[in-house]
Amino acid sequence: MGTIKKFKNYFSNIPMLGWLLGVFTAVLIEYYWGYDYISYYLGLPKIPALFGALFMLKDPYMIPGVMGYNLIVYIIPILLIAKITTFFTNPTAFILEKMPLWLSVIIHLICFYGILHLWAGINDYRALVVKLTMISIILTISINVINGYQGEFSCSHPGFMAIGAYISSVLTLLFFVDDKIFGAALLPSYLGPWIFPLTLIAGGFAASFGSLIVAIPSFRTRGDYLAIISLAFMFIIKSAIENIQFIGGARGMGGQPDYATLPVIFIWTMLCIWIIHNFVTSIMGKALNAVRDDEAASESMTVKTRKTKMTAFMFGAFWAGIAGGLFAHVLSYINPGTFSLTRLAEILAMVYFGGLNSIVGSIVGAVSISVLGEALRPLELYKWIIIPLILIFVMIFRPYGLISFKEINAKRLLRSKNKKEEGV
C-alpha cells in the first residue's frame, strides 16, 4: 500500500496536458518503430492490437514478449515523458486555465483526437474497436439518463437503436446510393457526408417518437412492470422489422456508405457527452432525480413529473437512435438480430458496471466492457463467464457501479498541477 501511494504521489503533479504528451510519444514510438523493431525483436507476429491480449490468450509463450512490448512502447514512455515535461506542461496548463473553459476543453479534445487517430490508424481492427467503443459510450450515457437519472428500468434501448439505424440507413440509401431497393441516388454522392448528420438526427427523432410508447405507460407504472413493457417494445420493434420485406426483413440491410468515419463518430460522441452533461446538471435535468427519489414530493414542489418522464425517455431514445445510425454506417450492414437481447445485456452491463447517475461512470463502463469484450475474444465461451463474474463482484462491492453519483468537473480535470503555484 505504501509503495502504491508513493508511486501515485510521485506522479500527482502531472496535468492532463502532460499525460496527453506522454501518450502521444508512446503512439509515435509505436507508429515508427512498433513493427520494424520492437515487435520483431520480441518475437511477436505483428503489432499487438489491444495491448496484446489476443496473443497472450492464444499462445501463453508470447506473454513475456507482449509484456515487454507494453512496457517499452507504452508504460515507460508515458510515465517518463509525462514526468519529465512537467516543467513546461504545468505552466502551459496554467495559461490554458486563464482562458475560457470551453476553449481549453476544445484544445485538449483536439490533442486527444489527434492521438486517438494515430493510435487507431495503426491497424483496421483497432480502428473498428475504437469506433464501436465510442458508439457504446453514446448508448451507455443515453441509457443512463433513463435508468440512472430517471430511475426507471428500461429495456428498450436496442429497439430505439434499431429505429435510428433503419431510418438513417433508409435515408442515406435513398439519397446517396444506387441501390437495388431504392433505385438510383436522388442527390449527388459528394453531398453525402454533409447531409449524413441530418439523416442521423432524423433517425434520432424517429426513435424518440417511438419511445413515447414506453414513456406514456410510465406515468402510471414503474419498476418491474415498466421493465416488462419496455422489453415487449424491444421485441415488437424487432419482429416488426423482420416482417417488413421492403427493408430486407430478417435478411437485413446492407450497403450503407462509409460516412461514419472516426472523426465523425468522435464529434458526435463529444456532442452527446456535452449536451447530456449540460442537461443533467441543470435544474430541469435534476428534476429527473427528484422524480426518481420521490414523485409525490416533486409534484408538490411544482415539478411537472409527466413532462419530466417524457423528456427523459425521448431524450435517451434520441441519442440511442443517433448511436444506431452511426452503428449502421460503421458496419455497412444491419439486421434485426443485431438489436436483440444480447445487445440489451451488453448495454445494461455497461451502464450498471460503470455506475448509475454519472457520465464519467458511463464512459468508464462502456470503454471497459467493450475493450474487455474484444480482448477476451479468444477465450470464446469462457468470455461469457468472466465478464459476468466481474459484474457480480462489482455489484457486491459497489452496488451502484464503479463510479456513481459523480459528475465531470472539467475545470479540475484540466487544471495545472503545480503545487508551488497553488501554495502561494
Add this chain to the structure above:
Amino acid sequence: MSALLNVNNMTHYFGGLRAVYNYNLNIKPQQITGLIGPNGAGKTTIFNLITGVYTPTEGSITLQDQNIKGLETNEIAAKGLGRTFQNLALWRHMNVLDHIKMAHYSQLSYGLMGAFFNTRKCREQETKIEEKSYRLLELFDIKQHSDQLVTNLPYGAQRRVEMARAMATNPKILFLDEPTAGMTPDELVQMIKIIRQVHQDFKVAIFLIEHRMKFVMELCQYIQTLVFGELIAEGPPEKIQNNPEVIEAYLGKEDLT
C-alpha cells in the same frame, strides 16, 4: 378582507368509504389555521384533496377566486400552495442546495433547449436561483449543510430543509402536515420559532395539521376539529379548548355512573 383560499362543501369517497363529508374552509391572508382530530379522521386526506393529489368527488376549491379543483398537483403548487409532508419526503440522493433549487422549477423559463445547450439565459437564471436558494438556506439556518446529502442531516435539520423547500415555491399558503412529528421538546420550541418567523417574513397564510395541543393553541388563530371526516367544531383556540365535543373526541366520554 376577502378570503385567500375557499373550500366549499367538499366531500370525497374512496370507493364506498366516505372519507371527508361537507368540509368547509376559509383562509384569510396571513392567518394561521390549525386542523386537529384523532388518528384516521381524514386530516391528511383534506390536505391531499386541496393540493390536488386527489380530486374531490363533490364541492369546490378556489384560490383567490380562481378554481383550482381538478388541476394537476404541480399546477396548484405553482399557483401558490406550498406543502410539507407528514413523513419527510426529501430526495435522498440530492444535496440540500439542490433541494431548494429544484423547488424553483416553475420559475424556470429557459426551456429544454436552453438546458441542453447551456445557453446564456439558462446560466443567468440558474445563478439567480442559486443566490436566492442560499438566502433561504441562511434564513432557515442550514447553510452550513448546503452541499451535504439530506440523509446525512439530523432530523430537525431535515424538517427545516423541507420547510425551506416549500418556501422556495413562493407559496401564498403554506400547508404543514404535522411539522413537529417525532421532535424533541427543544426542537419543538425551535420549530414554533421558525414557523412564526416564516409567517412574519414571508407574509404567508399557514394551514397546519398537528397533534400537540400546546403547539396548536400557541400558534393558531383559528382551529378546526375533524372527526370521521366531518367538522365537529371550529373557532378561536379558547373556544375549542373548552368545547365538550372536542374533549370527548380526544379523551372519550366521561362515565358518570
